Amino acid sequence: MIKIERVELYHIELPLLHPFETSFGREFTRACVLVSVHAAGLTGWGECTAEAGPWYSSETVETAWHVLKDFLVPSVLGQEIASPDDVVSRFRRVRGHPMARAGLESGVWDLLAQAQGAPLAGLLGGERDRVKVGVSVGIEATLESLLDRVAQHVDEGYGRVKLKIKPGWDVDVVRAVRERWPDLPLQVDANSAYTLEDAPIFQALDQFGLLLIEQPLHYDDIVDHAKLQAQIRTPICLDESIHSPEHARWALDIGACRVINIKVGRVGGLTAARQIHDLCDARGVPVWCGGMLETNVGRAANVAVATLPNFTLPGDISASARYYPLGRDVAEPNFVLNDDSTLSVPTDPGLGVRVIEGRLNAACLRHLAENG
Numbered sequence: 222m223i224k225i226e227r228v229e230l231y232h233i234e235l236p237l238l239h240p241f242e243t244s245f246g247r248e249f250t251r252a253c254v255l256v257s258v259h260a261a262g263l264t265g266w267g268e269c270t271a272e273a274g275p276w277y278s279s280e281t282v283e284t285a286w287h288v289l290k291d292f293l294v295p296s297v298l299g300q301e302i303a304s305p306d307d308v309v310s311r312f313r314r315v316r317g318h319p320m321a322r323a324g325l326e327s328g329v330w331d332l333l334a335q336a337q338g339a340p341l342a343g344l345l346g347g348e349r350d351r352v353k354v355g356v357s358v359g360i361e362a363t364l365e366s367l368l369d370r371v372a373q374h375v376d377e378g379y380g381r382v383k384l385k386i387k388p389g390w391d392v393d394v395v396r397a398v399r400e401r402w403p404d405l406p407l408q409v410d411a412n413s414a415y416t417l418e419d420a421p422i423f424q425a426l427d428q429f430g431l432l433l434i435e436q437p438l439h440y441d442d443i444v445d446h447a448k449l450q451a452q453i454r455t456p457i458c459l460d461e462s463i464h465s466p467e468h469a470r471w472a473l474d475i476g477a478c479r480v481i482n483i484k485v486g487r488v489g490g491l492t493a494a495r496q497i498h499d500l501c502d503a504r505g506v507p508v509w510c511g512g513m514l515e516t517n518v519g520r521a522a523n524v525a526v527a528t529l530p531n532f533t534l535p536g537d538i539s540a541s542a543r544y545y546p547l548g549r550d551v552a553e554p555n556f557v558l559n560d561d562s563t564l565s566v567p568t569d570p571g572l573g574v575r576v577i578e579g580r581l582n583a584a585c586l587r588h589l590a591e592n593g
């Protein structure tokens with residue numbers, strides 16, 4: 222039993238090394254909320270992956286801040302907890318807001334892992350000491366600059382590339398990348414930019430041997446995705462549509478996808494992420510760990526969850542140098558790409574990264590401390 226004495230929220234913002242463009246827009250900076258959970262002389266850290274605007278999901282920094290401050294934090298402050306389940310059960314009254322829940326819940330996981338002297342990966346039941354990773358490449362102004370970006374990442378050692386697509390930036394782009402790298406494990410992500418009427422585009426993509434096509438249709442749909450999957454050979458992977466273990470089961474039950482992208486934030490925390498992992502494992506459906514341009518705090522949680530055995534496809538868990546200037550990220554040590562396109566799993570207790578106070582303060586736009 223450990224009593225939660227204090228929770229702090231930090232609204233931070235970091236500059237992106239290179240603008241990141243998807244079908245929902247172009248981003249130049251990344252804002253998020255970091256959560257620290259204090260108990261028994263220990264500090265656990267969690268990252269809430271809501272963005273400044275409701276573009277990828279309906280949650281924003283502001284909605285997450287509100288739900289954390291007014292509902293989630295008060296439900297755990299001063300409480301004695303023995304396991305993450307004690308927090309998950311207190312959050313059950315809160316509908317929606319999975320990223321807000323995940324920010325605090327993952328901080329509690331880090332805290333409890335530290336209290337046990339165990340790496341987070343081990344506490345989750347993970348097995349590997351390295352996790353396979355790839356890189357997500359945004360939409361570029363020209364095909365030439367996209368090919369340069371892909372070449373840069375292939376040279377850096379990434380063994381799997383994901384291309385962002387949107388109407389007008391799809392079949393020809395994939396063809397060009399495939400012609401230059403015939404054997405590169407390749408996948409695409411539409412972030413919900415198409416409708417069922419675009420089925421011929423996805424049938425055309427079948428010829429390129431893609432690992433998967435991620436979230437082609439509406440961000441909350443499973444019905445149309447099932448219809449599309451029946452018309453193409455390439456596996457559909459759902460991202461935005463899967464908000465919980467229940468959504469995962471519904472999607473698999475109707476054949477909406479053959480792969481699931483698990484993001485700790487989108488599904489409401491590490492406990493839910495592991496439940497979806499287990500469900501997919503039981504049904505023979507591979508999963509992989511998605512990415513939300515995390516700092517090293519969220520990246521470390523992603524690495525830990527990706528050690529579970531059914532994370533068989535490479536994750537969007539790039540090295541620390543992918544998104545932010547080294548030296549600006551709020552936590553250390555940085556994750557470095559191994560030559561087999563993996564990241565090594567930290568062996569220190571908890572997340573295995575430590576937040577650097579000066580870096581946190583430099584990135585911080587707003588801070589709140591709540592005592593039990």
Ligand code: NPQ
Nearest residue numbers: 243248272277357511512513514537
């Ligand atoms: C995806 N991520 O898989 C997301 C989408 C995404 C690595 O492709 C700021 C915050 C910008 C979150 C851009 C990757 C973002 C973001 C894209 C998430 O769909």
Ligand code: MG
Nearest residue numbers: 410435436460
């Ligand atoms: Mg996606």
